[in-house]
Amino acid sequence: MVVDLGADPQPGERLRPPDGQAEQGLDDQQIKSAMLRLTWQMSPKNKLGMYYDRLYKTRGHDMLAGYDPATASFTWRSPVYYTTQIKWTSTVTNKLVIDAGYGSNVNVTVQNMQEGIEKERGTPAWYAAASRLDRDSSLVWAATDNIPTFVPTKYYLTSSASYVTGSHSIKSGVQFGTGWFEQRQDANADLQQNYRSGVPDSVVIRNTPFRYRDTMNHDLSFYAQDSWTHERLTVNGGIRFEWLKAENTALTSGAGRFAPARSFPTVPNLPDWFDLAPRLGVAYDLFGNAKTALKFSLNRYNDSRTTGIAGMYNPMSQATARLTWRDLNNDDIAQGELGCTYLQPGCEINLAQMPANFGIRSLRTYDPSTQRPYNVIANLGVQHQLLPMTAQLSTLRSEVDKAFVGIKSVQREEGVVGILRERLQERPRRTAVRETSRSESAPPAGLET
């Protein structure tokens, strides 16, 4: 597929659609990582561990089938992408160990059009270099339809203390995480020109440029656990207190071709959840020979969340609309500005079809009674040692999963998305554990995460 774009298309210069001679696109990708790990034994009782991983990640031609690799694909870069961790461990006495740590995870991902494709906003070249899609052949050329930039950033602190005596092993700790997710979008001409078998048909307008940020104010947890052994019985008990709070952070987006400048205040408590997560485990040495154990556990795992819910309800969100386009002057550029009269010279886009309040704000509202999804997992099993192997003879497992189910549109107004609300529904399940959910919220070992 070859597109004659020229170095810098000017108004009136026709951007020819692909000639149909498709070539296979190459999506070249590269990851480089520079890692440093240091351990410093500061004194016989104090140790400092440090870890730094700097990543360099690039993607040369991200595209879908039908996209012209040279013009409609886009690149990924990670100009700031690193993970750090610092942990101090101190053996205060032979029974008491404390540790404290700091970590961060920053991954700025920038997507760009191929070199020379993105044009300066408002210039004739910017109007001329709109993305083009033929709805019959699904070919996309001239530019990609929009360019997003993602900035996810997370910082966290952890600290714990362990105390071990003859029959007890006690541990407690605190974890704090904060961060944000920012997204920006832009597009040439703020629209994509659509064709039917090569004939101008419509445009899909966008509310670009925009940016929004969702902030995880805190993901704060405190936990305490004890493992108590008495003769053949071992009991593990613990509890986590988890307080998650996130918001839409106030931000301003500049005016675009089809949307005015937009400014929104901070919207807090998306969500504001305080939950407990009790854990219980019992193991009994059936015959007192340390070879056969009866095990039971009952644990609650709260779903791990960051800014996903805040993102769903951010008043600033992407909007598109399809409007009729007739290329009156036959220059293959969709002319038309807000307020113009359709089919008058210079007004090729039927802006009367534009939804009211297009792209100004999303009307989704959050139901503050929404509760945190969680899993309750029960395990019952017998473990027997067959020298020298260990065999798990049987395990019964049941799970109650309280989760978000469905998003229902309960109200629809002209030209705006319906108001979406989430509802909770309890549904018992006897299927396999949702590993993704559980591993995000709490690995089986201990309460630390």
Ligand SMILES: [Ca+2]
């Ligand atoms: Ca035109």
